[in-house]
Amino acid sequence: MTTRRTFLTSGALAAGASALAAPAIAQGAPLKWRMQTYAGATLGEHVAKPAIDAFNKIANGQMEIELFYADQLVPTGELFRAMQNGTIDAVQSDDDSMASPTEVTVFGGYFPFALRYSLDVPALFNHYGLDEIWKEEYAKQGIQHISAGSWDPCNFATKQPINSLEDLKGKRVFTFPTAGRFLAKFGVVPVTLPWEDIEVALQTGELDGVAWSGITEDYTVGWADATGNFLTNSISGAWIGHFFANQKRWDEVPDHLKELMKAVFDQSHYYRQHWYWAGEAKLRVTGDKMKLTTIPADQWATVEAAALEFWDEIAAESEVKAKVVAKIKEYNQAMTKAGPPYREA
Template identity: 55%
Template sequence: MTDQNRVTKRQFLRTAGTASIAAASTAIGAPYVKAQSPITWRLQTYAGPALAEKVIKPSVDEFNRIADGEMKIELYNANQLVPHGELFRALQNGTVDAIQSDDDSINAPVDVSIFGAYFPFASRYYLDVPVLWNWYGLKEVFEEAYSEIENVTYLSTGAWDPCNFATKTPIRSMEDFKGLRLFMFPTVGRFMERFGVTPVSIPWEDVQVALQTGSLDGVAWSGIAEDYNAGWADVTSYYLTNNVSGAWAGSYLVNTESWNKVPERLKRLWLMCIDASHYNRLQWYWWGEAYYRVHGDKLETTSIPESEWRKVEDEAFKFWDERAQESERNARVVEILKQYTETMRKAGPPYRYGA
């Protein structure tokens, strides 16, 4: 090595130090690039804490697990962020990004909202709901209705439990309905007024206290599985096996702006988790409605004779025709329900018994 090419230790340190300072200066001057934040949604359900554990939390947990930090859905129970009656408006203005509820009790501003929750005798069994929506055209009708509403996108409707009556006094005839103050959904309450019932609407979490204090005589909000799950079986004594609807129809709605920000594959993932939730509920309610009738020790079951209860069903069909007069779209839905009912009756068991 020649003297010209030889580098002394002192020269090396001086050169290396200058380079390090320059590199550090460049790094400090460069803008900091933060990793993209995950998409976060706030979803409020109609259900209280214990019920939400059964009807939605498993699907939300599964979505969050598979999304693996790219997106997270934060689940809130009934009235936790906004009062239930204000839930649709909160969805529309983006206070919440998504909701799970029936269309009826949130006063969704669409004519077909009356067919959410419990439209009297529209269904006999849980499977009737997905069949009506997915094979008889109700999904397309709901999509059409919600397409007219700004900043809200309709996703799906599924089945929950039947609408039976849990009361503090026994119901064994139609006369026993007269004067009862019952916690009910709007449309089915409107129907049951014909038989002397006074429908009452209060926050879900206040129902148990209202039953204890005598402000309510009972509930017609669910089947027996939810009566036990919600604690209402602790403050009522009787369960009427006759139901006014075989299944609750509940919808999933999203804020359109929030939905449009979600990548397509995560949209598909959420829709698959919704379908999984529909499937899980079919099993849980089918199990629970039979289990608590047989093994539950808090409610005595009563029944109204089928011949007398048939009058209620006949009155329901008059109620259908009245609702059909309210809009052309409602008339289409009622016609679908009539066609479906006629098909099920002609099919006979196991589709319909006693037809």
């Protein structure tokens, strides 16, 4: 019979021998990556930094990701090319903002009225095949699509109140390329500027408003002070954003660190989901910097109808775009048939 004393002594010796024989987990210098996010420093504290801090801590010296905010290394519109040529190793952005030359770029950010709630994003990517489509399209460009997640809805924040579709005409608005293309149908004038310049542009009158985020972001980054009016009608219920990496750099990462990165980024997606979901409701109720306005339902219905025509317009451009639009239509039809809480009756 093995006694407790002999077990402890023989066990300790065996454990020590195993430890000496086992190869070191980390060999040589740690891997170092540079990642740039679309978000400025204030917003990045929520949407990017916690995930990168967690990864660096858990990686325990084997790998380190250095985080940069909007336009710090390269302009946001050059993020894709910089990642593709290896100037930076990874990116957190939507496809649209970083000018990705893929067939799916038009769906990044806010594709008008495709999503009602933040949960629609992971549902589409994980259960309706969008993740596979994105990975295939980015592989053609030498990029690893790591994962997609949802951010906040898209609402107008403006200096002058918006109470009708007529009030949108002529408004110079900072927004995403595809959203701007759609909103131009209603007289909106899309404006492209560096993210960090938006607050000043609102203060000086260069911009009349933004259609870039929900109310949480308006308060977080200071746009609530520079606008003062929030339109409750939403262009999209959630923003689609992603984590990407240069494929060669991704291939250099050990499998266990790849899994860690994916897990940490999934946690990041989850954090944003509840942070925005809670913030959107709370600030509409308790926020004191923005007056809420609403375009009447009958007028807004014409915008929704135009979005469906816009989908077909996009689908006609390529087979891949048609495939994505078909998935979006299939999903929304299922949600509508399911009724509350998925969609209103």
